[in-house]
Amino acid sequence: MAPPQGSRAPLEFGGPLGAAALMLLLPVTMFHLLLVARSGPARLLGPPPYLPGLEELWSPWALLLCLTWLGLQAALYLLPARKVAEGQELKDKSRLRYPINGFQALVLTALLVGLGVSAGLPLSALPEMLLPLAFAATLTAFIFSLLLYLKALVAPASALAPGGNSGNLIYDFFLGRELNPRICSFDFKYFCELRPGLIGWVLINLALLMQEAELRGSPSLAMWLVNGFQLLYVADALWYEEAVLTTMDIIHDGFGFMLAFGDLAWVPFTYSLQAQFLLYHPQPLGWPLASFICLINAVGYYIFRGANSQKNTFRKNPSDPRVADLETISTATGRRLLVSGWWGMVRHPNYLGDLIMALAWSLPCGVFHLLPYFYFLYFTALLVHREDRDERQCLQKYGLAWHEYCQRVPYRIVPYVY
Numbered sequence: 086m087a088p089p090q091g092s093r094a095p096l097e098f099g100g101p102l103g104a105a106a107l108m109l110l111l112p113v114t115m116f117h118l119l120l121v122a123r124s125g126p127a128r129l130l131g132p133p134p135y136l137p138g139l140e141e142l143w144s145p146w147a148l149l150l151c152l153t154w155l156g157l158q159a160a161l162y163l164l165p166a167r168k169v170a171e172g173q174e175l176k177d178k179s180r181l182r183y184p185i186n187g188f189q190a191l192v193l194t195a196l197l198v199g200l201g202v203s204a205g206l207p208l209s210a211l212p213e214m215l216l217p218l219a220f221a222a223t224l225t226a227f228i229f230s231l232l233l234y235l236k237a238l239v240a241p242a243s244a245l246a247p248g249g250n251s252g253n254l255i256y257d258f259f260l261g262r263e264l265n266p267r268i269c270s271f272d273f274k275y276f277c278e279l280r281p282g283l284i285g286w287v288l289i290n291l292a293l294l295m296q297e298a299e300l301r302g303s304p305s306l307a308m309w310l311v312n313g314f315q316l317l318y319v320a321d322a323l324w325y326e327e328a329v330l331t332t333m334d335i336i337h338d339g340f341g342f343m344l345a346f347g348d349l350a351w352v353p354f355t356y357s358l359q360a361q362f363l364l365y366h367p368q369p370l371g372w373p374l375a376s377f378i379c380l381i382n383a384v385g386y387y388i389f390r391g392a393n394s395q396k397n398t399f400r401k402n403p404s405d406p407r408v409a410d411l412e413t414i415s416t417a418t419g420r421r422l423l424v425s426g427w428w429g430m431v432r433h434p435n436y437l438g439d440l441i442m443a444l445a446w447s448l449p450c451g452v453f454h455l456l457p458y459f460y461f462l463y464f465t466a467l468l469v470h471r472e473d474r475d476e477r478q479c480l481q482k483y484g485l486a487w488h489e490y491c492q493r494v495p496y497r498i499v500p501y502v503y
């Protein structure tokens with residue numbers, strides 16, 4: 086058994102107590118949102134309309150569907166890739182290799198779903214199954230995290246994540262012990278981060294759009310906007326799949342309950358909340374306002390994509406002509422930090438763009454309900470906390486150079502505000 090590593094790493098998420106609370110709170114919140122979205126008053130902060138019994142949550146068909154979906158996405162992951170990318174250097178100086186075929190998986194899934202629907206597959210029945218499907222996904226994530234925890238017990242010390250190895254069972258189960266759990270070349274974290282949850286999210290959105298068309302003759306403009314914006318976000322993530330290799334989740338975090346549940350259950354069932362809300366609470370939306378919301382989404386996307394691509398290009402090749410002229414500061418590690426361009430505006434320009442898009446996804450749902458703004462509120466909290474975690478990691482990595490960066494670029498996410 087590998088000895089616990091990084092036991093002196095500071096505990097995050099409020100330690101074992103915080104981790105235990107989140108493990109309970111996250112699934113409860115997800116089921117609350119699912120129930121409230123279909124209720125008349127749709128009150129985010131009110132009690133759920135009723136408490137579902139086990140017979141409403143548990144369905145062997147939903148579990149079968151969930152496992153079939155995972156199996157299909159795993160099969161698509163194993164198809165020949167247009168490119169194989171190398172990840173960041175690991176503790177033992179090696180680099181892992183990752184297939185770049187996520188966009189291909191999205192297109193093939195769309196083709197398969199299209200074929201299925203034209204052959205009579207009742208996709209619009211999916212919204213009725215959201216509750217048992219979310220339950221099956223939660224169960225799958227829990228069992229999967231247990232297996233990942235057990236796998237980490239026999240992993241070499243060099244394979245363990247910097248956090249998630251405190252020696253406390255609950256905390257380590259939540260955060261995840263192993264950094265890149267794999268069986269042969271199949272990388273579980275990389276697979277889960279981008280495929281089943283993200284593609285599942287747009288599939289659920291599509292099913293909600295189809296059910297709205299059945300109910301009301303055609304999908305509403307608000308439903309089109311939400312579907313379009315979120316499809317763009319998911320397609321972008323898969324098109325620029327390689328960029329995920331420099332995110333905190335892949336480089337720093339272990340693979341435990343937080344990411345397994347986040348990827349497999351939280352993303353598809355709570356990120357589709359706006360479309361769920363619109364199915365049960367249609368909102369009038371005219372073209373002038375719709376155009377304005379599209380503009381907000383476009384501005385957010387421009388910042389998000391510009392910032393993420395700039396950092397990724399710079400990390401891959403600092404002499405690339407697209408970034409070679411940008412001003413940088415040197416660090417003791419040999420890596421440099423950008424202090425002009427997007428990364429000279431605020432220290433997390435990519436978060437700013439992401440938050441602007443999050444707002445644009447809620448606006449088509451009107452301003453009379455708080456529920457569709459849940460994603461924006463949760464995401465603000467997630468990114469503020471994430472930014473704080475990243476700052477601490479960067480301070481540890483870059484020391485004085487990070488201080489200098491903070492002086493040169495004083496704002497974290499929103500210029501002149503935060």
Ligand SMILES: NC(=O)C1=CN([C@@H]2O[C@H](COP(=O)(O)OP(=O)(O)OC[C@H]3O[C@@H](n4cnc5c(N)ncnc54)[C@H](OP(=O)(O)O)[C@@H]3O)[C@@H](O)[C@H]2O)C=CC1
Binds near residue numbers: 331332389
């Ligand atoms: N929709 C969702 O639910 C979520 C979306 N996201 C999105 O995922 C994306 C990735 O986010 P995340 O992984 O948190 O963070 P980042 O992609 O911002 O990565 C942070 C890392 O970037 C590097 N870095 C920071 N400043 C600079 C600089 N000035 N110059 C060069 N490199 C720098 C550092 O790593 P190093 O120096 O080691 O390279 C730092 O650790 C974001 O767009 C975020 O909005 C994130 C979470 C949830």
Ligand SMILES: CC(C)CCC[C@@H](C)[C@H]1CC=C2C3=C(CC[C@@]21C)[C@@]1(C)CC[C@H](O)C(C)(C)[C@@H]1CC3
Binds near residue numbers: 278279348351352
């Ligand atoms: C709710 C829990 C406390 C935490 C769960 C967090 C996860 C849901 C998110 C952590 C980082 C994520 C990223 C994306 C989706 C959500 C999770 C998994 C991302 C794949 C979305 C698409 C983006 O383009 C991205 C940059 C590739 C994102 C990477 C981080």
